[in-house]
Amino acid sequence: MTATSASTYSKGLVGVIAAQTALSSVDGVNGVLTYRGYNIHDLAERTLYEEIVHLLFYGRLPNAAELAAFQTELAANRKVPAPVMEHIYAAPRKAAPMDMLRSAVSMLSYYDKETEDISLEATRRKGLRLVAQFPTIVAAIYRARKRKAPVAPRPKLNHAENFLYMMYGEKQSQLENEAMNLYLVLLADHSLNASTFTARVAASTNADLHAAVTAALGSLKGNLHGGAAEATMNMLLEIGTIDKVDEFVDRAFATKRKIMGIGHRIYKTGDPRARHLLEWASRLEEAQGKGQRYVDMALSVERAVLRHRELYPNVDFFSAPLLYYLGIPTELDTCIFATSRIAGWTAHVIEQYQDATLIRPGAEYIGPKSEVFVPLAQRP
Numbered sequence: 571m572t573a574t575s576a577s578t579y580s581k582g583l584v585g586v587i588a589a590q591t592a593l594s595s596v597d598g599v600n601g602v603l604t605y606r607g608y609n610i611h612d613l614a615e616r617t618l619y620e621e622i623v624h625l626l627f628y629g630r631l632p633n634a635a636e637l638a639a640f641q642t643e644l645a646a647n648r649k650v651p652a653p654v655m656e657h658i659y660a661a662p663r664k665a666a667p668m669d670m671l672r673s674a675v676s677m678l679s680y681y682d683k684e685t686e687d688i689s690l691e692a693t694r695r696k697g698l699r700l701v702a703q704f705p706t707i708v709a710a711i712y713r714a715r716k717r718k719a720p721v722a723p724r725p726k727l728n729h730a731e732n733f734l735y736m737m738y739g740e741k742q743s744q745l746e747n748e749a750m751n752l753y754l755v756l757l758a759d760h761s762l763n764a765s766t767f768t769a770r771v772a773a774s775t776n777a778d779l780h781a782a783v784t785a786a787l788g789s790l791k792g793n794l795h796g797g798a799a800e801a802t803m804n805m806l807l808e809i810g811t812i813d814k815v816d817e818f819v820d821r822a823f824a825t826k827r828k829i830m831g832i833g834h835r836i837y838k839t840g841d842p843r844a845r846h847l848l849e850w851a852s853r854l855e856e857a858q859g860k861g862q863r864y865v866d867m868a869l870s871v872e873r874a875v876l877r878h879r880e881l882y883p884n885v886d887f888f889s890a891p892l893l894y895y896l897g898i899p900t901e902l903d904t905c906i907f908a909t910s911r912i913a914g915w916t917a918h919v920i921e922q923y924q925d926a927t928l929i930r931p932g933a934e935y936i937g938p939k940s941e942v943f944v945p946l947a948q949r950p
Contacts, residue, residue: 579934588929589770593626593917594759598836603843605759606630614846619729619754619910620644623701626759626917627694645725647702648732650674650710651681658707659714667711667905668797672787674707675700679780688778690920696779697916704909705729709736712902730754733909738897745857746896749850753892756843757885757907759914761836765789765796769915773922774929782919783912790908793830799903802831803864803890805871807900812867819874831868831887832875840882847888854895864891 580586595604603610606625613622617631624632624640632640654677661670679685682699684692710720721736730751734742741747760766769786773779790796809818822829848865855865868883868891875881893903 577932583931588767588931589762589922589925591761591918591921592629593914593921594761596761596836598838601837601839601842603760610756610842611846613755614752614843617755619751619758619913622755622758623698623913626913627697627920641728642725643698644702644729645723645732647699648706648723648725650703650706651678654678654681654707655710655720658710659720661714663715666791667708667715667902668787668791668908670711670714671704671707671905671908672784672791674711675780675787676784678703679778682780685778685780688776688923690923693779693916693920693923697912697920700779700783700912700916704912705733706736708902708905708909709733711905712737712899715899734896743857745853749854749892750896752846752850753889753906754910756846757889757910759911759917760885763795764792765911766915766918770918770922771929773919774925774927776923779916779919783915786911786915787908790904790911796904796907796911798830798884798886799889799893799907800900802868802886803894803900803903805830806864806867806890809867809871812863812870815867815870816874819871819878823878829871829875829881831883831890832872833881833884837882837884841884843885844883844888847885847892848883851888851892851895854892858895864894 593606595607596602605613605622606629608625608631618637620641621631621637623644624630624636654674657677658670658674661673678700682696684696687693706723713720718739721739723732723736727735727741728747728751731741731747734747734750742750762770765786768789769782772782772785777785793801809815819829821827848869851865851868855863865888868887872883872887889907890900890903893906894900898906
């Protein structure tokens, strides 16, 4: 379409193809998600997150030697500059974790020697550093809010293991580590979602990677995107017990209250990631064997919703209890999301640099057409 040709307004850009990508595809009709052609079901419980990062960055899954080298490189870049850590620990107690993360990432640009270099090679190196540093930052945010000292990363642990270790100060069980790895794998990329689109818009101006990621974090914060898992778990906590689910859902439909974690802009028959998150949240629930059963409650919410409308859980719906059973406070859920999605954001920024096109959509003006100007002294 040329700059002068007619165009049609699409609210929320529904149906508008704004970019081409080789990173991930979403088939909403059939409920299929792929990363570079690999079905998410084939990757979900058979790969480490590091393999997915390699796939997104370099276009292929690594062999054993490449994976070992990539893990070593990630481990070598986990450390965060001292001033950034000091900033995290100096934040007021009321500071939102996502605001702390966004500020920390912006600060990292001060200390990265390649910040202003937007070449593909430099951007890939910076992306690797950010992938390595995100868990360190998020773990520090968790510990700072609990008034606990940060835990230094352990290079011999894989990405998911090290993340939980830095949060809790000791290595977690194999089940918990595998559950965290699964979560990171499933949320690494998802086509042109709101935060990824934001990152690509920023990158299209030739803004550097740190700037694009900081912008993406701003988009991710909202409860209609990354904040939905937090909102979902808070909803389950509000319901309280399984016997109150039907009443809650009926009232929500009667008052037009949004039920968090249910429904998706793209998927019409269910989010393919949800079944894996459900399975692993159930495993954690069974392993802990005590307290409220939030997976059962979530399933009851799903059934109650289906009595009203054909809406299915999205990725956040079962992420919520999975993260809860990993001991993560709900207010940190969106930060955990970002810790996975940083891989996809980086890969999309690289694609956008290669595209080298400024993203600048038009807007349909609906204001007054020809107002008569009145000088200040004559205005009533």
